[in-house]
Amino acid sequence: MAVEEWTDAWPRYAGELGAAWSSGGYGVGFAPAQLRFANAAKLEILQPWETGANPFLRRFLDSSGPGPHHLTFKVPDLDVALNRVRAAGFEPQGIDRSDPGWMEAFLHPRQATGVVVQLAQATEDWDSPPLAGYPAERPPAASLLRVVHAVPDLAAALGLFQGLLDGVLVDQGSGPEGTWDYAELTWPGPLAVRLISPRSGTDPATPVRLWLADRPGRVHHLAFTLPGGVRPAPSPVPRLVPGVLPAEGPPVTVVEPAENLGTRLVLLAAAP
Numbered sequence: 001m002a003v004e005e006w007t008d009a010w011p012r013y014a015g016e017l018g019a020a021w022s023s024g025g026y027g028v029g030f031a032p033a034q035l036r037f038a039n040a041a042k043l044e045i046l047q048p049w050e051t052g053a054n055p056f057l058r059r060f061l062d063s064s065g066p067g068p069h070h071l072t073f074k075v076p077d078l079d080v081a082l083n084r085v086r087a088a089g090f091e092p093q094g095i096d097r098s099d100p101g102w103m104e105a106f107l108h109p110r111q112a113t114g115v116v117v118q119l120a121q122a123t124e125d126w127d128s129p130p131l132a133g134y135p136a137e138r139p140p141a142a143s144l145l146r147v148v149h150a151v152p153d154l155a156a157a158l159g160l161f162q163g164l165l166d167g168v169l170v171d172q173g174s175g176p177e178g179t180w181d182y183a184e185l186t187w188p189g190p191l192a193v194r195l196i197s198p199r200s201g202t203d204p205a206t207p208v209r210l211w212l213a214d215r216p217g218r219v220h221h222l223a224f225t226l227p228g229g230v231r232p233a234p235s236p237v238p239r240l241v242p243g244v245l246p247a248e249g250p251p252v253t254v255v256e257p258a259e260n261l262g263t264r265l266v267l268l269a270a271a272p
Contacts, residue, residue, distance in 0.1 A: 002046045002060055002069040003261050006033050009045045010135055012260055017224060018141035019043065021130035029054025033131070038227065039190040041144035044072070067262025068219035070106070070116035071147065071193070073165050078103045078121040085119070088164050092119070102126075113157045114217025115149060117165075140227040142267070146184070146192040148243035150208055151217040154181055154197035161185050161193055174199070176240055179206040196220060196243045207242045221254075221264035225271075232267045241266060 003009050006024075013019045013035055022042055024033035031049040034042050046069060051058040060069060075081040078097070082105055085092050090112075092105040101124065107117040130136075151157040161167045167185030170192075174181050179202040184194045198208045212218055220243050226232055232253035241254055244266055255265040 001043065001067065001261065001263055002057055002064075003066045004047065004061065006031070006045055006047050006131075007133060008066075008261055010133075012255075012265075013043065013045070014135040014138050016139070018139045018227075020138070020141060021134050023126040023128045024131055025128060026050075030057045034126075036141075037144040037224070038141040039143035039145070041190040043144060043222075065262050067257065068115065070118050072118040072120055073187070074120050074122055076121070078105060078119060081105075081119050081121075084164060088159075090164075110216060112217075113149065113151045113160055114215050115219055117160075140230070142224040142226050144191065145223045145225060145268075146194050147222060148194045148196060148220045148266075149217060150212050150220045150242070151195055151197050152212055152215075154183060154195055157195045157197070157217070158183055161195065167193065175242060176245065177206070177242075179203070180208045180242055182243065182245075194223075194243055211242070219263070221266045223266045223268060225268045228270045231269050244268075 001009065017037070019035035019037055022034040022036040025031065026049050028050050029048070030046050033045045035045065036042050046057055048057045048061065057069075082092055082095070085107065090107055093108055095105040097103045101122065103121045105119050107119070109115050149157075158169070162169055162185055167187055169183060170186050171184040172182065175196070178199070180196050180198050182194055182196045184192055186192045196208055198206060198212070202209065211220060223244070235252055235254040241252065244252060253267040255267070257264045
């Protein structure tokens with residue numbers, strides 16, 4: 001998630017959702033802070049830093065405002081991954097092998113269904129002490145279950161996330177409104193990606209089509225479950241939120257992007 005200031009995000013993710021500090025520091029062009037939730041899923045908060053030398057995050061915020069920036073996929077061998085990427089017709093950007101402990105490359109959102117995809121070869125996980133100001137007193141942590149990503153073409157998106165990025169398809173079907181389809185993919189680790197796509201021939205005013213507009217894809221929301229015994233207050237928005245299936249169970253609270261630095265959250269009750 002891209003924000004103007006790290007501290008803008010602390011009240012929501014630490015103060016309300018209980019995220020623990022995992023790692024963070026200051027780089028050239030950006031400062032990353034990784035937060036860890038109860039199921040070990042991580043959310044990275046990026047703020048601009050020394051943007052004169054590397055303006056990519058500043059440009060993003062100026063053009064799009066705060067909100068989802070990229071999805072990171074760790075690979076065992078970056079060169080092998082890049083060969084696969086190129087063979088599939090993608091043009092990787094920003095290839096950087098300068099740090100043997102963290103080598104990376106990116107797929108541009110025009111090719112990668114509307115979101116930056118980062119490919120990273122890392123030798124070990126990075127941990128660091130919390131920086132000054134991170135909330136020490138936090139409630140029990142929620143679990144970050146999945147990223148829900150809206151795409152205009154489900155088959156094309158599966159070609160990327162399943163075919164190229166080796167996601168395992170664990171569920172596929174239709175939303176309760178009958179106007180959108182979904183596919184859920186998992187990887188080793190706690191976090192899933194659910195792709196949602198408007199069904200062909202449906203009304204252009206349906207929620208997923210309105211959210212996408214003419215974009216090649218757009219992150220729709222992050223789904224969390226609250227700790228056992230904590231029940232979210234039912235949201236005033238309609239119950240049938242795209243990307244939230246009845247099996248996840250009520251109550252559901254929706255935090256709209258305007259209320260959360262450009263990123264929609266869906267908060268679900270823990271399974272009984």
